[in-house]
Amino acid sequence: MTDNIRIAATWQRPAPELLERFRVHSVANLGDAFGRLNIVDGGIAPIWTGAYAVGSALPVLTVAGDNLAVIEALDHIQPGDFLAINAGGFDGRAILGDNLAQRFDLFGATGAIVDGAARDKAIIERLGFPVFARAVNPAGPWKNGPGVIGEPVAIGGVVVNAGDIIVADEDGVIVIPQARAEEVLAAADAVVALEAEKDAEVEAAKAAR
Numbered sequence: 001m002t003d004n005i006r007i008a009a010t011w012q013r014p015a016p017e018l019l020e021r022f023r024v025h026s027v028a029n030l031g032d033a034f035g036r037l038n039i040v041d042g043g044i045a046p047i048w049t050g051a052y053a054v055g056s057a058l059p060v061l062t063v064a065g066d067n068l069a070v071i072e073a074l075d076h077i078q079p080g081d082f083l084a085i086n087a088g089g090f091d092g093r094a095i096l097g098d099n100l101a102q103r104f105d106l107f108g109a110t111g112a113i114v115d116g117a118a119r120d121k122a123i124i125e126r127l128g129f130p131v132f133a134r135a136v137n138p139a140g141p142w143k144n145g146p147g148v149i150g151e152p153v154a155i156g157g158v159v160v161n162a163g164d165i166i167v168a169d170e171d172g173v174i175v176i177p178q179a180r181a182e183e184v185l186a187a188a189d190a191v192v193a194l195e196a197e198k199d200a201e202v203e204a205a206k207a208a209r
């Protein structure tokens with residue numbers, strides 16, 4: 001442990017079965033189901049095409065261009081976690097790359113979102129580890145701290161608490177507070193039904209032509 005990295009004690013993670021139920025839904029549909037709220041700023045996007053992940057938020061706060069807290073967070077990852085790293089929105093220096101992504105994967109993390117930059121995009125894509133970031137930049141990070149692990153952070157303007165449910169796909173990222181999970185899942189089913197009706201209307205119109 002490094003003395004300038006503060007670490008929250010523990011938190012309640014959502015059950016794996018609950019996380020699994022989010023996997024059938026797109027971020028767009030979940031957003032509609034959640035009053036179109038809690039969508040992370042669209043400037044944060046998958047760094048490789050096809051990246052998709054659902055997980056339990058493990059929040060990390062770093063200072064711009066520094067990743068000591070991210071390295072320290074490796075000791076706190078549990079299977080199903082989704083790293084949510086506030087790096088000050090700074091895109092001038094990458095705070096994670098393939099080495100960290102491999103370790104996230106090894107410890108069972110499902111993805112990482114960075115309000116800041118990442119690097120080693122080609123290797124991370126080959127690895128198939130989902131990373132969402134504001135930018136890709138080859139400049140490497142400082143490793144001095146300070147930082148915080150497990151306390152609420154802002155990611156693209158959205159508050160992320162430890163244990164919130166993060167769903168990220170090609171379109172972007174949504175953060176769902178654990179306490180709202182069942183309500184959002186029920187509303188998402190209604191959105192899916194509505195979308196299916198709209199598709200059927202188009203199919204019917206095509207058939208009638």
Ligand SMILES: O=C([O-])CC(=O)C(=O)O
Pocket residue numbers: 067094095096097098099100101119120140141
């Ligand atoms: O140097 C670092 O800490 C970031 C990085 O490139 C990696 O994780 O591969």
Ligand SMILES: [Mg+2]
Pocket residue numbers: 097098099119120
């Ligand atoms: Mg690297």
